[in-house]
Amino acid sequence: MKQLLYCVLVLLFSPALVASEMPLNMTKGVTDISGQVYSLHMIILYICCAIGVVVFGVMIYAMINHRKSKGAVAANFHESTKVEILWTVVPFLILIGMAIPATKTLIAMEDPSNADLTIKITGSQWKWHYSYFDKDISFFSLLSTPREQIDGQQAKGENYLLEVDKPLVLPINRKVRFLMTSDDVIHSWWVPAFAVKKDANPGFINEAWTKIDKPGVYRGQCAELCGKDHGFMPIVVEALSEADFDAWLIAQQQQASQAEAAAQAALSQTLTMDELMAQGEQVYLARCAACHQPNGAGLPGVFPSLIGSPLIKGPVAGHIDIVVNGKPGTAMQAFSQQLTATEIAAVVTYERNAWGNDSGDTVQASDVSNNAATPSSDADAASDSDMSNATTLPANLPAEQAQAEVTSEVQQAALLDDLTMEQLMSMGEKVYMTSCVACHQATGAGLPPAFPSLVGSPVIKGPVADHLEMVINGKPGTAMQAFGQQLTPQEIAAVITFERNAWGNDSGDVVQATDVDGHGK
Numbered sequence: 001m002k003q004l005l006y007c008v009l010v011l012l013f014s015p016a017l018v019a020s021e022m023p024l025n026m027t028k029g030v031t032d033i034s035g036q037v038y039s040l041h042m043i044i045l046y047i048c049c050a051i052g053v054v055v056f057g058v059m060i061y062a063m064i065n066h067r068k069s070k071g072a073v074a075a076n077f078h079e080s081t082k083v084e085i086l087w088t089v090v091p092f093l094i095l096i097g098m099a100i101p102a103t104k105t106l107i108a109m110e111d112p113s114n115a116d117l118t119i120k121i122t123g124s125q126w127k128w129h130y131s132y133f134d135k136d137i138s139f140f141s142l143l144s145t146p147r148e149q150i151d152g153q154q155a156k157g158e159n160y161l162l163e164v165d166k167p168l169v170l171p172i173n174r175k176v177r178f179l180m181t182s183d184d185v186i187h188s189w190w191v192p193a194f195a196v197k198k199d200a201n202p203g204f205i206n207e208a209w210t211k212i213d214k215p216g217v218y219r220g221q222c223a224e225l226c227g228k229d230h231g232f233m234p235i236v237v238e239a240l241s242e243a244d245f246d247a248w249l250i251a252q253q254q255q256a257s258q259a260e261a262a263a264q265a266a267l268s269q270t271l272t273m274d275e276l277m278a279q280g281e282q283v284y285l286a287r288c289a290a291c292h293q294p295n296g297a298g299l300p301g302v303f304p305s306l307i308g309s310p311l312i313k314g315p316v317a318g319h320i321d322i323v324v325n326g327k328p329g330t331a332m333q334a335f336s337q338q339l340t341a342t343e344i345a346a347v348v349t350y351e352r353n354a355w356g357n358d359s360g361d362t363v364q365a366s367d368v369s370n371n372a373a374t375p376s377s378d379a380d381a382a383s384d385s386d387m388s389n390a391t392t393l394p395a396n397l398p399a400e401q402a403q404a405e406v407t408s409e410v411q412q413a414a415l416l417d418d419l420t421m422e423q424l425m426s427m428g429e430k431v432y433m434t435s436c437v438a439c440h441q442a443t444g445a446g447l448p449p450a451f452p453s454l455v456g457s458p459v460i461k462g463p464v465a466d467h468l469e470m471v472i473n474g475k476p477g478t479a480m481q482a483f484g485q486q487l488t489p490q491e492i493a494a495v496i497t498f499e500r501n502a503w504g505n506d507s508g509d510v511v512q513a514t515d516v517d518g519h520g521k
Contacts, residue, residue, distance in 0.1 A: 030218065115209060119170075170245070288347065348368075
C-alpha cells in the first residue's frame, strides 16, 4: 500500500522537478526580465503540482482506505462552516501568493525609462523596418529563406522561415527601448529569448524594452495574424558586445555614405537587358512575389496580375511612378525608400518583359531618378483645378485659415455627390481589399471565431445605421477598429454598400457620403 502511494507521489512530482530540463518547457532567455518570467512560470508550475498532489492524494487515499470491500460506511454530514471557510481562504491566499511576484514582473516589463538606445520598429506586410534614433541608421529586414525551399524544390534549412537579409543589431548590457507601430494591419513583434511580445498597431505607438545579457543570435517572428504571408515575417536579432556594437554603428554610417555615392554613380550607368532582367528577378522574388506571386499571376480580387495588365501595357513612367510612390488606397507600397534607383529600374524592366509580356522596354536608374524628380503633374493639376473651382481664397484671411476653409468646403461639396450603385460597389471593393480583407478575407467569409463572416451576417441583415456605427466607431472589446478617422465619408459609404451587396448578400442598400456625415452628427 505504501509503495503504491510513493509511486503516485513520484509520478506527480517528477514533471515539476525535471521541468527545467525538458525541451518543451519555457526557456530562461537572455535578459533579466525573461529570467523573471521563467521563475514566475516555474513557481506557478510548482504551486499547481503541489495542489494536484494534495487533491489527488486525498482522493486516492480515500478511495483505497474507505472502499466498500473493507466495510467502510459513508458518513452523512453537511453544512460544515469550518470547511467552507477553509476552502475559501486557502485558494484566496494561494492566488495572492501568485499575484505578488506576477505584478512585480509586469511592472518591470512596462518600464522603458532611462534607455540607452531607442529603436522604432514599424511592421508592414510582410517585413520590419528598424530606425535607430539619433544614429541616422534605418533599414528594412525581410525574409531571406530561398523561394525554392518555400516551394518545396529544395530541402528546408536549419532556420527555415526564421532568417532575414539584415538582422536587427543590438548591444548587450545596455537598455534598449522599442517604439512599435505599423503601416497597415496589426503585427506583433515577438522574441521569446527577450520575453518581449508587443503589438504594432497602425496609428498607435506601443513601448517595450530589453537589456540583453549574452551575445548571440536570437530569433522570433510576427505573432499576430497579419495576412496570407503572416508566417513569412521573421525577426532576427544579433546581440554584440558594446565595443563591437559601437564599431558596427560606425561601419553602418560609412556604408550609408558609400551607398549614397554609389547610387549617384549608378545614375550614369547603362545596364544591358540581360543584366537588368537578372537583377530584376532577384528583386521581384524578394519584394514583390509575396503579393503578385512568382509567376506574376497575382491573387485575383486581392493582388492584380501583372501578365498583360494595363500597367505593363501603359507608359513606362506610370509603371515607375507606382513602384516609387505606391498607390494610395491599395496594398501597393512605396518602394522609394526600400530600393535603390538601379533596383527599381531592374524590377520594372523585369516585370515588363517576364511571363510573356515581352514589351522590349529597358529602364535605367537615370529614368527612375528623372521620374521621381518630376511631380505627378496631371494629379496636381486636377487637384489645383478642383480647388480653384470649389472656392476662392479670401484675401483678408491668413493662408493656413484660408486653406482650411477651402479644404472644408471641398469636403462638404464631395458629400453631396450621389454615386450610382456601380460606382459605390467599384470604390467599395477597392477600400475593402485595402482595409478589411486581412481580417474578413476576400470572400467575406472571415476567420471564425476571431473574425466573423460578413456573408448573411446579422450586421448585414440589420439596420444600415448599426453597420455605419460599427465601421465609423469600431466595436470595443473586439479587433474591429474605428475607421472614422482613417477613411473619408465617401469611402465608408462605398465599403458599406459593397459589404451589404457582395457575396450574395444583395440587400439592395445604397449608402451615400451624406448618410455617413449625418450619422456622425
